[in-house]
Amino acid sequence: MPLEALRGRAADGAFCTNTAQPRYSYPMRAATLPTPASAPMPLPPDVTVFERGWLSSNNILLRGRFGAALVDSGYVTHAPQTLALVQAALGAAPLDHLLNTHLHSDHCGGNAALQAAYPGVHTRIPPGLAAAVTAWDEDALTYRPTGQACARFHFDGLLLPGETLALGERHWQVHAAPGHDPHSVILFEPEARLLISADALWARGFGVVFPELEGFDAFDAVAATLDLIERLAPAIVIPGHGPVFSDVARALADARARLEGFVADPARHRRHAARVLLKFKLLEWQRIAPEALHAWARATPYLHTLRSQEAPDGAEPEPSFEAWLEALIDDLVRSGAARRVAGWLVDAG
Numbered sequence: 001m002p003l004e005a006l007r008g009r010a011a012d013g014a015f016c017t018n019t020a021q022p023r024y025s026y027p028m029r030a031a032t033l034p035t036p037a038s039a040p041m042p043l044p045p046d047v048t049v050f051e052r053g054w055l056s057s058n059n060i061l062l063r064g065r066f067g068a069a070l071v072d073s074g075y076v077t078h079a080p081q082t083l084a085l086v087q088a089a090l091g092a093a094p095l096d097h098l099l100n101t102h103l104h105s106d107h108c109g110g111n112a113a114l115q116a117a118y119p120g121v122h123t124r125i126p127p128g129l130a131a132a133v134t135a136w137d138e139d140a141l142t143y144r145p146t147g148q149a150c151a152r153f154h155f156d157g158l159l160l161p162g163e164t165l166a167l168g169e170r171h172w173q174v175h176a177a178p179g180h181d182p183h184s185v186i187l188f189e190p191e192a193r194l195l196i197s198a199d200a201l202w203a204r205g206f207g208v209v210f211p212e213l214e215g216f217d218a219f220d221a222v223a224a225t226l227d228l229i230e231r232l233a234p235a236i237v238i239p240g241h242g243p244v245f246s247d248v249a250r251a252l253a254d255a256r257a258r259l260e261g262f263v264a265d266p267a268r269h270r271r272h273a274a275r276v277l278l279k280f281k282l283l284e285w286q287r288i289a290p291e292a293l294h295a296w297a298r299a300t301p302y303l304h305t306l307r308s309q310e311a312p313d314g315a316e317p318e319p320s321f322e323a324w325l326e327a328l329i330d331d332l333v334r335s336g337a338a339r340r341v342a343g344w345l346v347d348a349g
């Protein structure tokens, strides 16, 4: 999962950041379409980025002598849109490869639809959760604990850190990128110095550090992955969410400053994570009645874990779960990420 959704746009549409391509716009449920914050970053013509938003990850389409490959496939409720974008770009040509940088629900939710539409597609995933995908263990895959959804898919091979893959027109290195997700990989193309950074680095920040929420130290892994990205020295970064960017030094400085803040105050990171989980679901729903939101929250184990961490060992956390949840909702409303309209909680982009 991504999610700097709190500051993000609603982004239920998509636009293409490859200047050689037309801009696509497929509104789904949002009233307004996202607009690019700046001019699209020039990319080689064989690399097309469908910039999606915060509910769906960006999708990267690579085309060339090695066939057509798509990296990451968005959230399940946007699967028809993902498929439409890929089909519009490929025309009658097949999709040969499908890859996931990691298996958060917003990065692989379109896999099943793509596999159905392109039966010959060869799907690769990072190795860490391969057994969980085979067994479709929704706890290990985090879909159940986070209260999110993902359509079941299969895989044909692994994305092994250290290997180089011929995809589209180029050779891409696979690098382990733990932190946000212990099993995530990033892809680097050394000739044009293109980096597909997943949720390890965005133009502003990086994804919630999920292992930390489960009691595993991972802030050091985030820092090490940022160091790795600095060593790779990409010229252009294609992030998992948000716009393609080239000011890598600024992005790294921003990410390190945020990380420092979380290391100094882990409770701040947990509160951020709880708001992100809530906002992600609101992006999916677009609007929700408070009772339905409370019912979802009560059934979402991650939220209970986060709340229990607010209290000293063994103590009953204060305030009640309902009051804690209402305070989170108030935070979203105060920050402009949500609005209360006629008894509904409405996503505000």
Ligand SMILES: [Zn+2]
Pocket (backbone or CB within 6 Å): 001, 002, 102, 104, 107, 180, 181, 199, 207
């Ligand atoms: Zn993620």
